[in-house]
Amino acid sequence: MIQxxxxxxxxxxxxxxxxxxxxxxxxxxxHIQSGTNGIVPVGTTGESATVDVDEHCEIVKRVVDVTAKxxxxxxxxGANATSEAIILTRAAKEAGADACLSVTPxxxxxxxxxxxxxxxAIAEAVDLPQILYNVPGRTACDMLPETVARLSSVPxxxxxxxxxxxxxxxxxxLELCGSEMVVYSGDDDTAVELxxxxxxxxISVTANVAPAQMAEVCRLAIGGEAEAAHxxxxxxxxxxxxxxxxxxxxxxxxxxxxxxxxxxxxxxxLTILSxxxxxxxxxxxxxxxxxxxx
Numbered sequence: 001m002i003q004x005x006x007x008x009x010x011x012x013x014x015x016x017x018x019x020x021x022x023x024x025x026x027x028x029x030x031h032i033q034s035g036t037n038g039i040v041p042v043g044t045t046g047e048s049a050t051v052d053v054d055e056h057c058e059i060v061k062r063v064v065d066v067t068a069k070x071x072x073x074x075x076x077x078g079a080n081a082t083s084e085a086i087i088l089t090r091a092a093k094e095a096g097a098d099a100c101l102s103v104t105p106x107x108x109x110x111x112x113x114x115x116x117x118x119x120x121a122i123a124e125a126v127d128l129p130q131i132l133y134n135v136p137g138r139t140a141c142d143m144l145p146e147t148v149a150r151l152s153s154v155p156x157x158x159x160x161x162x163x164x165x166x167x168x169x170x171x172x173x174l175e176l177c178g179s180e181m182v183v184y185s186g187d188d189d190t191a192v193e194l195x196x197x198x199x200x201x202x203i204s205v206t207a208n209v210a211p212a213q214m215a216e217v218c219r220l221a222i223g224g225e226a227e228a229a230h231x232x233x234x235x236x237x238x239x240x241x242x243x244x245x246x247x248x249x250x251x252x253x254x255x256x257x258x259x260x261x262x263x264x265x266x267x268x269x270l271t272i273l274s275x276x277x278x279x280x281x282x283x284x285x286x287x288x289x290x291x292x293x294x
Contacts (some may be wrong), residue, residue: 003201010208012024012263015072019022024063024118025062025066028067029066032067034211038071041073042075044101044249045248047249052075056088066196075095075100076103077092077284080105082122084192104139107140112143124154130157134160134162135164145261148176162199184199185199186244188236189206189238190211191217191221196221205243209259210236238283239287249266253273254269254281
């Protein structure tokens with residue numbers, strides 16, 4: 001069982017957009033030392049849409065090598081073409097990833113039957129545990145609970161990252177699937193409530209900036225300690241909100257740059273965080289205790 005705080009890791013880059021490999025290594029080490037329970041390289045937060053296939057595979061391999069089995073690595077392998085998703089998933093398996101995270105195909109708007117057949121094809125093609133990823137706000141594609149239930153019977157598909165933030169939807173998935181499907185939150189703001197309802201962790205953007213705090217929040221929430229989890233989570237609410245003032249990963253990369261963890265690199269069409277949002281993100285970081293209060 002993979003559970004707890006699973007970071008949707010940024011991909012650090014130099015100002016020219018090239019990947020900063022030593023910085024990536026350092027981030028992975030920091031997460032392991034901070035108590036992060038799992039690492040997702042090359043998801044949305046890792047700029048999967050702007051790295052090429054060779055870079056994508058190299059990032060996964062690098063993270064696998066640096067973690068050295070100390071925490072699970074869940075490789076982002078989603079694509080809007082089933083054939084490409086299979087290629088990326090095979091590469092993740094060859095690299096030694098423990099599982100893959102497969103986002104619903106974006107832009108082309110498949111039907112529910114198309115979603116079922118897409119994920120089923122990946123699972124049948126590659127012997128690697130698969131986490132479904134539903135984030136309709138970014139993909140223009142919504143995998144319904146009934147489709148999740150169909151996929152729960154497919155070998156290798158064991159979990160879903162549900163990023164709608166809809167508590168009732170999570171309850172519905174758990175009701176339909178029972179023990180056949182693990183649920184992870186994909187929405188930091190509602191993650192505590194989802195875990196208290198039965199989700200087994202969160203695949204988190206906030207964990208990039210506050211890994212130790214997110215690990216503790218998840219430990220408490222998964223353990224059913226509702227009051228303590230809410231109290232611990234309170235200082236992170238600003239980050240949960242303000243790390244999305246512009247499209248992810250723009251704010252979180254800027255926050256990590258402010259902390260001295262990464263450089264200023266981000267790839268077009270994404271840009272560095274607009275100056276008008278700098279103070280809001282700084283304030284959220286101070287509230288979380290990740291930078292000093294002035």
